[in-house]
Amino acid sequence: MPEAKLSLRAVVKSFGDNAVLKGIDLDVAPGEMICLIGASGSGKSTLLRCINQLEPIDDGAVFLEGQDISEPGLDLAPIRRRIGIVFQSYNLFPHMTALDNVLLAPRRVLRGDVAEQRARAEALFDRFGLAPHMLKYPDQLSGGQQQRVAVIRALAMQPEIMLFDEITAALDPELVGEVLQVLRQLRAEGMTMVLATHEMGFAREAADRVCFMDGGVIVEEGPPQEIFSAPKRARTQAFLKAVLR
């Protein structure tokens, strides 16, 4: 097995007295897609936000390609650009066109040739079928389109790993498919991905590994067939029984 792209060691995080993550260990191999499942409040979102250091962790360590990125005092901007994240609520910048949303960070952070960046951004829009909407403002786009623009915006920084925080949870059911399709496409291209999701069908079909979280720990993890068909732990069984009906 090659060296892990991302490793979490005994990650602990609390908000005040509320312990949200109680010791998380996780290794993500290059090109692997991991789905975090579990009830709301089980710590999935917090885990993602601790991976890209949006939330500083209290204890333990997060390694990106062997480098401890959770060390307090580290300059985080160069690290964050290597980790793309997409949120449930899209969080596009409403005062910019879709294209400008995508180009802002490359222009300000990566610098380099403007024409080349624009060409690359346009290629991304093309790849995800959004070329006709490039010059629209976010409020002129459907939820699904906005979310795909948010994915493109993260990809434009050429991240080494992508985090997805329940990115279909705010979408109308008929728009979920187009966003999941983007994820399939990324997976086929070998992107390393960690996603928190309530889409059990998708997790089962597309994930390399599924982690069931409950109460701030990973209760059970394994290949999707194993987790969904033959969960070993009682808590996993109860959760799956509740959501798969």
Added chain:
Amino acid sequence: MVARDDRRAVDPLIRVNRRQAYEAAQRRRALMVAGVSTVVVLAAAIILVPLAPGWPAVRASFFDASVFAETFPTLLQAFLIDVMIFAWSVPLILGLGLAIALARGARAAALFPLRIFGAIYVDVFRGIPVVLTIYLIGFGIPGLGLPRPWNSPYIWGTVALVLTYSAYVAEVLRSGIESVHASQRNAAICLGLSERDTMRYVILPQAIRRVVPANMNMLVALQKDVALLSFIGPVEILRQAGIYKSLLANFTPYVVAAVIFLLVTVPATRYADHLLNRDRNARS
């Protein structure tokens, strides 16, 4: 909407449904009530006010048509000085207001003095009546014995207005900055943008857009407060009206000045309200 109503009026075959008929009746009723009550109030004012014992004297000293016509052109010209002072104050106010708002939001430890300064600045200049600031700065600083042109009341009057109004504008801007949801900032820094770029390209453009209506109201107030500079020297409209008052022993010039102010401030306030409403509608 109107077109559809008209079509209905000429073509009885287009049926008005129950709700529409009811609402149309309500509208007619409301219009009639409003019309009648307005007429009654106006008639009362027109009939009753002249009955007051002092009315002929008041009319002669406040509403003298010939004085109005005589002083209007000069007062209008004097008003241009107000407009000028307003015009060069606005960019200074917006610039300084933005700087103070950003200073108050500075989080870095090294910038702590800046933050304190911003807070004190806002407290002080919002806490002193504009007239007082104008007196203190307009008389105090030239009193240091500055040579011409540095003792000009135009300069120090402007400074006083800029200091006061930038404090207000800073607070409005700060509230705008704080109204931009934290998720916007998160999205920006997750892309690797620096704090500075996040503020400049993501937060500020949204914040400024949101506070445009509030700042418009501020500017209307500023336009009126420019007249306070008359206390320290410049012969602008209020001072000119005062000169006429003494000259003609008549208060009509003040009414003229008021009318001239209204000509500018009413459209501006209406426009600000329009912006506010549009904003509210866009958000709901």
